[in-house]
Amino acid sequence: MAKSQIEKKELKNSSKIGVYVCHCGTNIAGSVDIKEIVNFSKNLQNVKIVREHMYLCSEQGQNIIKDDIAKEGIDRIVAACCSPRTHEEIFRKTLNSTNLNKYLYEQVNIRDQCSWPHFKDKENSTKKAKQLVKSGIYRASELEPLEDRKLSVLKSALVIGGGISGINAALDLARGGYKVYIVEKNPSIGGKMAQLDKTFPTNDCSACILAPMMVEVSNTPNIELLTYSEIEDVLGHIGKYRVTVRKKQTFVDWKKCNGCGECSIVCPVKVDNEFNCNMDKRKAIYTQFEQAIPMRAVVDKDKCVKCKLCVKKCQLGAIDLTENEDEFLEFEVGSIIVTTGYDLFDPNIKPEYDYEHPNVITSLELERMMCASGPTKGEILRPSDGRKPQTLSFVQCVGSRDEKTNDYCSRICCTYSIKHARLLKEKYPDMDIYMHYIDLRCFGKGYEEYYRMAREKGIKFIRGRISQVDSIADRLEVSGDDDTLGEQISVIADLVVLAVAMESSKDAKKLANILNISTDKTGFFKEIHPKLKPVGTDSDGIFIAGACQGPKEIPDAISQGKAAASAAASLMSKGEIEIEPLFAQIMEDYCAKCRTCESLCTYKAIKYNEDNKMEVDIALCKGCGVCGASCPSGAIKSNHFTSKQIRMQIMALTEAII
Amino acid sequence: MKIILNNNNKELVNKVMEYGGKRVYECFQCGMCASGCPVASDTEHKIKRTMHQVTLGLEEQIMDKKAIWLCTTCFMCLERCPQNAEPTEVVFALRRVSAENGIIPEAQIEVANNIYHLGHAVTVEKGIKLRNKVNAPLLKTAGSDKKYIDEIQKLIDSTHSYSLLRIEKDWKPKRDDVIGCD
Missing domain, CATH: 3.30.70.20 (Alpha-Beta Plaits)
Structure with a gap:
């Protein structure tokens, strides 16, 4: 008690502090009285210089700080400005270019803490800013010089998830000479894109543009492909992570298997085929899809009846149905890229859309039907009776832009539904196609033209959310509102297609715990800064890319995969980093x-x-x-948060300001 | 009233496109046409809605209200439409469809007869009297010489406008003293 009273009277330290208050245009100055902060700071102990600047982070602003260090002998810097998240590094570099240690810098965030949240109350906003600046000054008096540490970095990376984003990240790193491990939970890489028929806005065949990349992955010597595998544990730190991978038992010796598919033909067990959205059957021993990489068979452990027909059929002797423990693999990498993708919203959560009805399907189910290698070989047929539908209704935003499910926009549904409608109209010109939307968000390059062409083909766009789907005889009544007509409408349709939301992967939380990275309120992995560091996470050395970070279309997922590869490469290239x-x-x-x-x-x-x-x-x-x-x-x-430093801060915050 | 959409009736939209409204599908319902329309606030003529009704094939709804005849054809919507959907052309096309079905407001029939018999949409008798009074020379107009009127009649006779617009041979202009140039 006595000790803190002594400290209250005066700061023991006799440092020379320079205080710099930034206007940030009107961002801060609009609701914080800068002059008052300046005058207040001048009277505080140890403060030698107080200056204000319109944009402190500008070259001119930084030069003022440098000059004061050189000419006025300032040995502590306090900047009252924006967020240290974006600007601490900038000002530390400023100090680094002088002879002052860069850790003798303290940043007070009077933008996020004062001007932004209290923009309607300048008086109290200024009062709070004064208190915070004072605490910054008190803390600065106790700052100690520190030296960065160097860490060596392994020149190898782990990519978790072999979808389009992960494939691009892995290929870029491998081309740059880094060793890359890809861990994919499914038997094949390719991800969701492998399930698509065509891709907007050019309508090129998804498999045709994806498959060559998948082949390149398997042909690249410094990529080690670990499919049918999951991340078990990750220990270590930036530069040196120790990764444990669980290789699920395939019951097939992949060194012998050549993917001929004879085993699947003789297998008597039929199982719902996940790749075709359970619309047809696969066998208990199967290859995931026709262009699978690696093209190798796996046995569905839970479904196999151990009849051994496949064992007898396989001429290569690759199959052994003896159950063993899963195999564990350990290796070390310098950085990690997470590209685990997304899951789709379960439309059963919205019973009003009657997804139980066989003729109410999701967009991905339609996509599989449209695909020549899909369950209907490219024909659009009503699941209830196998007849060609005459009228089709596309229901947008199912599970998106909805506070009851997901409040965000899933970004891709508008354009892929337009793609579906257009492809159908081209194939079946007499088909009557309605699209019920609340806003059409066709934001990408070439997407607006894509939408215009859909209108020209006679697809009917009706603004208004569908409130329910009912079955009438063998058809469906889609009830909604037409905003333009100002009337209720109902479309009598044969097939209803729900554009379901993109959601975070169900395994995202588990992986986030293993990797010590954060997820946001929607469950997607959280980037460290939404604008400036879109692929970074709070664990240095771990990056996120693609739809595991948030809903994204293919071009964006690829861009982020490449961005993450670039971030990982720049981290690993020197072989060591400063922390x-x-x-x-x-x-x-x-x-x-x-x-x-x-x-x-x-x-x-x-x-x-x-x-x-x-x-x-x-x-x-x-x-x-x-x-x-x-x-x-x-x-x-x-370090840098010593008890003394924190005590000084608290002291300043608890002293009344007049 | 709930509107049931249960057929793929393209008759109206095809006709509208054939009769000049060929860009009606370009419309994406932004509402710029309706927001600048000088008659929208005081009449039932809602051009954005009409464009949408055409694509949905709601012919009865459009024709019942006769609102398409209230368009002043100022071309504001056509000038401003960001998709170049040419709403005014769609209105013209709809009027043609309507006339074919025998639905033309009385005022339009009067105008048609005026043009057929006088060469003008409105009568100019009062203006001629005024000019005579101050010894001003008569202006040359489409109706100032019988030979011009003959040509107009020949044109109308050779199209099916003659029957559609219900031209009467022994027609007399009605509002001679009301319409004119004072």
Whole structure:
């Protein structure tokens, strides 16, 4: 108690602090009184210079800081501006170009904390800003110079998920000379794109543009393809992750199997075919689809009746139905790219659309029907009676833009439904096609023209969400509203196609836990910054790309795959990286070896070593401070967030400001 | 009233396209035509709705209201339409379809007869009197000489407008003193 009272009177430290208040145009100055902040800061202890600037991060702004360091002898910098997430690195670099240590910099975020949330209340916004700036100044007095640490980085990468995004990421890295492991849970790579018939806006055959890339993956020597496999565990840190992969038992020796398919022909067990959205059957021993890579058979363990017909049929002797434990594979990589894709919304959640009815189908089911290798060999037939439908209704936004399910727009449904409608109209010009939409979002290059051509073909676009689908005799009544007519409408249709939302993969949470990365409220993996770092995650060295980050069409998924490959490559290319020294340090003399810290560390960064000492793995430590806070003897110091620094901050925040 | 869409009736849209509204499918219901329409606020003529009704084949709805005849054909919508769907042309086409079905408002029949017999959509008798009064020379108009009127009649006779527009041989202009140039 007595101690903190002494500290309250004055800062012991006699540093020379420069305080720089940024207007950020009107972003901050619009609702924070900059002059008042400047005048207030001038009177605080240890503050030598206070300046304001319209855009502090501009070259001119940075030069002012440099000049003050050189000419005025400033040895601590406090910038009251925007978010350290985007700008801390910039100003640290500014300090780095002078002789001042870059960790003698403190950033106070008076934009996100003051001007933005309190834009209607300038007086209180300014008051809060003063308090925060004061805490920044107090903390700055106690800052200590720190040195970055160097870490070596392995020149190999893991790509989780072999869809179009992952394939592109892997190929780019492999072409650049890096060793790449692809882990894919299905027997083949290709992902959702392999299920598509044609792709917008050019209507080229999906398999024709995807298959060559898949073949390239299998032909690239420095790509190791691990399909029918799942990530079991990932330990380690940026530059050196230790990955454990579970290889599910295939019951087929892939070194012998040549994918001839004889085994599937003799197999008597018929199982719903997931690849064709369960609209037809596959066998218990099967290859996933016609262009599968690798083209190898697997046995569906749960469905096989062990009749051994396949074993007898296989001339290569590749099949052995003896059940074994799954195989585990371990290897090390320098970086990880997650491209696990998405799942589709289950339309049963919206009973009003009567998905139970055989003639109400999802867009992916329609896509499989339209595909020449699909369950109907490219013919559109009503599942109920196998007849060609005369009238078709496309129902948009099923599970999207809906607070009850997913509040976001799934981005691709408008354009793929237009694609379906157009392809059908081209094939069956007499088919009557309706599309019920709330907004048509055809945002990509060439998509608007694609939509215009659909109108020209006579597809009827009706604005208004469908409220229900009912069966009338052997047809379906689609009830909705026509916004333009201002009337209720109902379409008597033969087939109803639901454009179901893209959702985060069901396994995303589990993988996020293994990798220590975050998901957002929709369950998709969270990028570190939505604009500036779209493929980065909060774990350095782990990147996300494609639809696992959010709904995306093929071009965007590919772009992100390539972006992630580029980010991983630039991380690995030098073979070593510098990391922030923001880790915990054990003060030997105080440590009682109680190992409380060890059990609490989320990152498994503290270990009791052979020398009977607590040891911090600085590459694993994120500097979160849990260990320091829990240490009963105060033996752990968190660099850059020392108890003293935090105490000063709290002191400033609790002192009343007049 | 709930509208049931249960057939693929393309008769109307095909006719509209044949009769000049050939870009009706370009419409994507943005509403720019209706928002600039000078008669929309005071009449039943809602051009955006009409465009949509054509593509849906709702012929009865369009024809029942006779709103297509209220268009002043100012061409504002046609000038501004971002998709070049040419709404005014669609209105013209719909009027042609309507006339074929024998549905033409009385006012239009009067105008047609005026043109057939006088060479003008409106009478100019009062204007001629005024000009005479101040000794101003008579203006040459489509109706100022019998030979011009003969040519107009020949043109109308040779098309089926003659029967569609119900031209009467012994027709007398009605509102001689009302319409004119004061």
